[in-house]
Amino acid sequence: MLAYAKLDSPIHRLTGAAKLLFFALWSMGAMITFDTRFLVGFIVFGLVLLKVSRVRLREYSFLLYLIGAFFLLNHVAIYLFSPLEGVKIYGTKHVLLQLPGRYDLTAEQLFYQLNIALKYLAVIPIAFLFILTTDPGEFAASLNRVKVSYKIAYAVSIALRYIPDIQRDFQNISFSAQARGVDISAKEKLGKRLRNVIGILMPLILSSIERIETISAAMELRGFGRGKRRTWYKDRPFGPGDYGALAFIAVVLAALVWLTIARGSRFYNVFESPLF
Template sequence: MATSTKILSYIPRETPVHRLCGATKLIVFLVWTIVCMLSYNTFVLLGALVFGIIVFRLAKIKVSEVRFVLITILVFLTLNTIAIYIFSPEEGVKIYGTRHELFRFSSRYTVTQEQLFYLFNVMLKYFTVVPIALLFIVTTDPSEFASSLNRIGVPYKISYAVAITLRYLADVQSDYVEISQAQQARGVDLSRKAPLKKRISGLIGIAVPLIFSSLDHIDLVSNAMDLRGFGKNNKRTWYSERPFSRADYIVIAVTIIAGAMALYVTFRNGSRFYNPFLPK
């Protein structure tokens, strides 16, 4: 359907990334996240970033299709970075052990090369993880995702709950559009022209019917699932489960090796941080 792209829902395409098993992608995603969260090594992060962009291109997902989520995350990321600076302006100095002051706002709020470099690394970290997380969600069929979670040991009821949330996210979004249109016709103004307070109360006016109709929907779906025996046994099989192909084994192997190498590079000097300020 060309009507509108739904946020955070599966975008089916024929690419090598889509063809990988959900379980493989989950393993890659987990290894990737662990490495990038542990490491502050600029080279590791830069490498991950470049590689992430390549995979993104490989999956033929357009930036425009995930623009909304990207922008939201960027906004929060910026807020986060500012907050770090406000609460801990000397963090970089503490970490890198030197102090190269550039200028100062006040005696507490100085701007140092160390702090800027530290913040740069923090941003980089998110930039490496976010595209992969997004990619994982939009290239994995929700049911296959559930089966892969189950395969790596997550109880199937939880796996299914996660998958079904992803699956119905698209429905909730189209409900949202319909409800908000009808409310706009009643006079709810959500445009930038309206003052913030009005816009917020307008959004509440949309959220209430949205929540109630979603609850109705949940009722219905859970009845439908119960009636067909969901939860009867401790295990279940999965129609959408695919056997691992050679590509899956290769990708998993490469990921684990690359992850181990990245961690080795990161911890080689006994510190998670790459320190360019060290005297040579």
């Protein structure tokens, strides 16, 4: 699961509010455009930022598998429910493989779904960066700075802080169960493994509920929620790096909007080339 990785990098030194605004504007730009050239540029720049942050692949590899599964399911659904969407968008039809009914495989559909894939790949690195390089306390402060209720911001902060605790509790309970002969490895049959995992999850849920009650009681005793506003220990003022990052993404977003308006379409049509 994703959790904050405390490192020293230019990305980590940016404030949480700046990273939140950068991520929001970056996602907006990726949603606006279907220009393949811009999306490829987004992906390359996002991967460079991921490298600069020094965050290791193992910190988010599990989420990549889940996203990959959803990614494939999404593309299959797009083709099943709208196999000629690319033809409608680009106005031409180049059949690569004839299939029954309306399911002819066209170059336009492949190019359209390629752009959908590029949109995913453009946003994912920045999303990982935002979560993995932002301290939960500073994340809550950044949410409150952009006018989100401090109660909601604090709830999000607690949830992010709680993820490593849940992982640690699950491992401890799992090790204790395995020491008593409960097998959850691949050697056991699938049905038995699922029952054993459920047996581990129940103590985990009960311990989580107990911890939630403890935290709630502590917050209530300290008068949390009585005031309309609150201060934040992790809140930091913007620095030159923050202003530079926001200026950069603002210029990129403005260029995307201008290009979309000037061209009259969000789509880059490669099929207008003489090649086709």
